[in-house]
Structures are given as structure tokens and as C-alpha cells.
Amino acid sequence: xxxxxxxxxxxxxxxxxxxxxxxxxxxxxxxxxxxxxxxxxxxxxxxxxxxxxxxxxxxxxxxxxxxxxxxxxxxxxxxxxxxxxxxxxxxxxxxxxxxxxxxxxxxxxxxxxxxxxxxxxxxxxxxxxx
Numbered sequence: 001x002x003x004x005x006x007x008x009x010x011x012x013x014x015x016x017x018x019x020x021x022x023x024x025x026x027x028x029x030x031x032x033x034x035x036x037x038x039x040x041x042x043x044x045x046x047x048x049x050x051x052x053x054x055x056x057x058x059x060x061x062x063x064x065x066x067x068x069x070x071x072x073x074x075x076x077x078x079x080x081x082x083x084x085x086x087x088x089x090x091x092x093x094x095x096x097x098x099x100x101x102x103x104x105x106x107x108x109x110x111x112x113x114x115x116x117x118x119x120x121x122x123x124x125x126x127x128x129x130x
Contacts (some may be wrong), residue, residue: 032126054088
């Protein structure tokens with residue numbers, strides 16, 4: 001039989017789990033997370049899985065790559081990646097990056113274009129958590 005103290009502990013555990021679940025990133029989009037922060041900025045945490053071990057993050061700039069039309073209601077960001085070194089191993093390797101971009105009215109999502117040199121490698125779109 002439970003004592004009243006045990007019931008309270010269980011309820012506090014359920015509440016803590018609910019709060020942690022609500023604040024956790026969505027499992028449906030594990031690679032990219034965007035959250036509005038103070039100062040009119042959006043903090044972006046993203047990851048791209050490369051097929052080789054020699055790729056690294058080389059910076060991010062606001063806007064879509066040249067020749068692409070920026071989608072409506074999004075904040076387009078060009079994430080540059082580059083090869084580091086001469087030898088590349090064949091293995092799935094996460095390339096992670098964190099950066100901030102300026103927010104704008106009406107933006108609901110961040111669109112990330114992963115670019116190596118002039119070649120578009122991948123795109124990712126995620127909703128902005130507000």
C-alpha cells in the first residue's frame with residue numbers, strides 16, 4: 001500500500017517528466033533546432049551527416065545560395081562545409097554547427113542550405129520554437 005508521501009513523489013516525478021518532454025527537441029526533426037531568443041535573433045543548432053570523415057563546418061551566412069529563390073515565411077541560411085585534409089575515411093560523420101540569425105516578422109521556419117564550394121549538398125527546414 002502506498003503512503004501519501006510516496007504518491008507525492010510519484011506525482012512530482014510525472015510533472016518533471018512532462019516538463020522535460022515539453023522542452024525537449026522534437027523526435028520528428030532531430031537534426032536541426034531553431035529557437036527564438038532575445039534581441040531579435042534565432043539560435044540555430046544543426047547537424048548534417050556526411051558520408052566521409054573529412055568534412056567540417058566552415059561558417060554560415062544569412063540568405064539562400066545564389067540562384068535560389070528564398071521561400072516565404074522562412075529565414076534562409078547558407079551553411080558552408082569544407083573538406084579538411086587529404087585522406088577521407090568512409091563513415092557516416094555528423095557535422096554539427098551552432099549560430100544565430102536575425103529574426104524577422106512573419107518567419108515561421110529556418111531553411112538551411114548545406115553548401116560545399118558551389119555545390120548544394122542538402123537542405124533542411126525546421127520550425128522556429130517561440
